[in-house]
Amino acid sequence: MNNLMNVLGKQSKEAARQLSQLETAQKNECLLQMAADLENNTQSILTANQQDLKQARKNGVTDPLIDRLRLTDIRIQEMADGIRQVAALPDPIGVVEKMWRTEDQLMIGQQRVPLGVVGIIFESRPNVTTDAASLCFKSGNAVILRGGKEAFYSNQMLVELMQQTLRNNQLNTAMIQFVNDTSRDTANEMMRLNDYLDVLIPRGGAGLIQQVKMNATVPVIETGTGNNHVYVDQAAQLDMANDIVINAKAQRPSVCNAIETLLVHEDIAPEFLPLLEESLASYPVALRADSKALTYLKKAGLAVEEDWKTEFLDYILAIKVVASLDEAIEHINHYSSKHSESIVTDSYQNGQRFLKEVDAAAVYINASTRFTDGVKFGFGAEIGISTQKLHARGPMGLEHLTSSKYIIYGDGQIRE
Amino acid sequence: MNNLMNVLGKQSKEAARQLSQLETAQKNECLLQMAADLENNTQSILTANQQDLKQARKNGVTDPLIDRLRLTDIRIQEMADGIRQVAALPDPIGVVEKMWRTEDQLMIGQQRVPLGVVGIIFESRPNVTTDAASLCFKSGNAVILRGGKEAFYSNQMLVELMQQTLRNNQLNTAMIQFVNDTSRDTANEMMRLNDYLDVLIPRGGAGLIQQVKMNATVPVIETGTGNNHVYVDQAAQLDMANDIVINAKAQRPSVCNAIETLLVHEDIAPEFLPLLEESLASYPVALRADSKALTYLKKAGLAVEEDWKTEFLDYILAIKVVASLDEAIEHINHYSSKHSESIVTDSYQNGQRFLKEVDAAAVYINASTRFTDGVKFGFGAEIGISTQKLHARGPMGLEHLTSSKYIIYGDGQIRE
Incomplete structure (x- = not known):
């Protein structure tokens, strides 16, 4: 040595x-x-x-x-x-x-x-x-x-x-x-x-x-990698969901607490996705959507399997329409790096289930994942963000x- | 794989x-x-x-x-x-x-x-x-x-x-x-x-x-290794020290919370070591003493450097006479595996210093090291004893x- x-x-x-x-x-x-x-x-x-x-x-x-x-x-x-x-x-x-x-x-x-x-x-x-x-x-x-x-x-x-x-x-x-x-x-x-x-x-x-x-x-x-998601539930307030997704994706895409994939409940997707695409127009965010989401978007490319796994750290957002909260939780627990995950919902039950069933260091109801940070958590400073369980x-x-x-x-x- | x-x-x-x-x-x-x-x-x-x-x-x-x-x-x-x-x-x-x-x-x-x-x-x-x-x-x-x-x-x-x-x-x-x-x-x-x-x-x-x-x-x-010590301070009650040393060494020498080395303050060694040797007579414990301790013992061998480092897990006790609490703490922090360490003393100040300055998972005043155990600590059960700090x-x-x-x-x- x-x-x-x-x-x-x-x-x-x-x-x-x-x-x-x-x-x-x-x-x-x-x-x-x-x-x-x-x-x-x-x-x-x-x-x-x-x-x-x-x-x-x-x-x-x-x-x-x-x-x-x-x-x-x-x-x-x-x-x-x-x-x-x-x-x-x-x-x-x-x-x-x-x-x-x-x-x-x-x-x-x-x-x-x-x-x-x-x-x-x-x-x-x-x-x-x-x-x-x-x-x-x-x-x-x-x-x-x-x-x-x-x-x-x-x-x-x-x-x-x-x-x-x-x-x-x-x-x-x-x-x-x-x-x-x-x-x-x-x-x-x-x-x-x-x-x-x-x-x-x-x-x-x-x-x-x-x-x-x-x-x-x-x-x-x-420390580090964050393949994070926001799930917009069918019981979400659309304006709140819109603000949270834009903040979590576009405010600073190079950091580990930004999101990479948006999941949207199928009941709300027809209304929410066009609204989001319009709001995102002022940011250079490229959208990669699954085939269902694609039908509600004007300028999105087709997402491939690799997109669900990738921490882009860039102005890229993958989008998937899901049929249920169960499908959203399953997708997240399968693909996420267990860093920060958020649900936007006004449903008490869906929020509580998301908190209980999603396995991640930080699980949010109705807030941007960008708050996963030692200073924002009130610790005064931060030496890093651990993505291990020990x-x-x-x-x-x-x-x-x-x-x-x-x-x-x-x-x-x-x-x- | x-x-x-x-x-x-x-x-x-x-x-x-x-x-x-x-x-x-x-x-x-x-x-x-x-x-x-x-x-x-x-x-x-x-x-x-x-x-x-x-x-x-x-x-x-x-x-x-x-x-x-x-x-x-x-x-x-x-x-x-x-x-x-x-x-x-x-x-x-x-x-x-x-x-x-x-x-x-x-x-x-x-x-x-x-x-x-x-x-x-x-x-x-x-x-x-x-x-x-x-x-x-x-x-x-x-x-x-x-x-x-x-x-x-x-x-x-x-x-x-x-x-x-x-x-x-x-x-x-x-x-x-x-x-x-x-x-x-x-x-x-x-x-x-x-x-x-x-x-x-x-x-x-x-x-x-x-x-x-x-x-x-x-x-x-x-998990595991315990190269542990009892330090008998000059302000120790000799009967209590005697009971603690015998318990920590001889009750079950094969376990990780038993002790391997006894440290004794020089002021009390002339009185304590003969008492201890007599009490230990009913146990098959071999003593390995440094040259100072040797002068107070009848049937001890001379300890060598290797003895201070060894977890015997056996009926063997190394014994060293020290000139001060500082020397005892220094010896422990140098040789111990940072598992369980105990001081026997009636001095408030020496007890507090020992707790503060000895680096180990469990640091005791006036008790046997044998209590380092999930059940004895009140956890109800134990999956092991961690000797790491993380x-x-x-x-x-x-x-x-x-x-x-x-x-x-x-x-x-x-x-x-």
Whole structure:
């Protein structure tokens, strides 16, 4: 195994032990200084970012990707404000969630503790560096950040500045570490760094997530893919359904909580689909409809099997007419990636059945799927959206970066 | 990939969907019938078990292992009673643990749902079959059981009987499935059955757990190893410390919540160690002491570095004298497997520091580590003891076999 990852892992583990014992006030003070130090070094960050942008242009990177890479005064300000928001959140560590007395008269409490060392493998956007580092720090976890090569210089500078703040606070700089080697080797080694990593969180496209899932021996929290649906029930208010579908599809189609497929009850399809097509005219959304839906639409193509399975992340909407709520639920449970699903209905019974029978991280009645988000859920921040069932499911905030330990008060009990 | 595991996986996934929708009363009724059906078929179970025992003797299996394999009328009765206890536990599924209103006026509730399909790879003891199957069933999960070859016929018969009960209740028999091929291939395929398994829980020795950890691409809950300590502080009551050490070491040394190393403060060692050695005389416990401890003991050997790292699971106790609470905590955090750790002390401050600074699933003041157990913790039953930090840490009961989903009530909200 590469020496670099082992060295980083060992340092992080020691740093995690120290970080787990910090008081909330110390952590918050340090976060506020990190935010100020970022702002005060805006010029250094922009200079490092220029190096990344220059390299990206040389490599013929596309404009949207260049835009995601680019830092500006305002974006750096937003990153600093993001850190301040994390400082303002309640500290999850030390909270005893429940405590009870057992038959043996032991008092047992379940207390929140840090996970330990969190690894994050992420792609282009540099703001993930400060978001993830501040969330891990506040939740008492050491973090090892392994970003993509596109944002290498920006990420490196951001971590150096945060480490400088740690140093100024007499704290171990290994509390926030950066992998300064973006070769595939370091990613692969992180996936098998069982002696040092307590969890690995991949943040990026489906390819990265699949690669981590299939190669990691350390515990992983899978994030990301959303093949989501809105089902417009026969008892829906058409205007509400129209607004929700447009919002869920067209407000920001590149994100994981946008929808890919619309299901419409056959009784309402003749009225609803023409209305929707008219409203969608001002957005560049291409429609791919099944044969029934096609009869109510002017400018739609015919959907094929592959469309029901695809997370387009684009201005494309697949549309299917269903004969019943059962058919809608069956379609969703078969094709969805179990991220976010919504029904639009005024029927009490149909709404309750949808909530009970649809298997997904977030199931909605009468709202856009775009709300599946740590900040919108009220968690204050988000480290990602889990699409697995273990540990955390759905948007993950500070609390989901913790584990627990049982603290047990006895007075001499032994087991019979 | 082997056709068998894919077929089982697919069937289990479909069965899991049905099982997730069963009402509590249906599940309990079915569990009570399973218990009765086991008792009513005691003779068939004993006959199958005889086949395993005969094979084991032929293969020269050791007496303790034969004893773990052997079923009797009483053991079958205990298995049936275990199922009845699971039926009597509250159903975790459907519980909404918290619900809140967001800034956007969405009502969001976090509701307990089954994990889906649980895989269990386990070794010799046939009672794991009925324990695991009943816990998974009650928590709404389909289960795929892959036992060891030693208990093949017993396990197969137990699953057949439980499936017969499912059939009598017009339920899908794939809710409880048995892998009737104990080759290494089926275990390896289960570890990579990502399309169908939501979690894999290995139950057995360190070798099995390591193998699963290093090869699985499905999410795993690691169970098991306990390299545990009792630290006797200078402010300990000697009688209490003596009772706790003897209980934690000698009551049942083969289990994961027994201790392997005793740490004693140097101020109290001259008085405590001779007392302990005398009390231990009636147990066949071999002592391996560091050089300081050795001076207070008559019949101890010298401990070597390897002893601090070893989970003996036997009548062996390593003993080390420490100069301070700090040294004790440092030793524990360095060598322990983070399972169960206990301090014996009358000092308020030392007890609190131990609870805060020792990193383990269960940390005790003034009690034996032997209480780390789902039943003793009040969970009513136990599927295993997790030694990882993700998802569940410490004893796992019904609740730890669940995931959650967010159910969200809106009235037309779209995201700005």
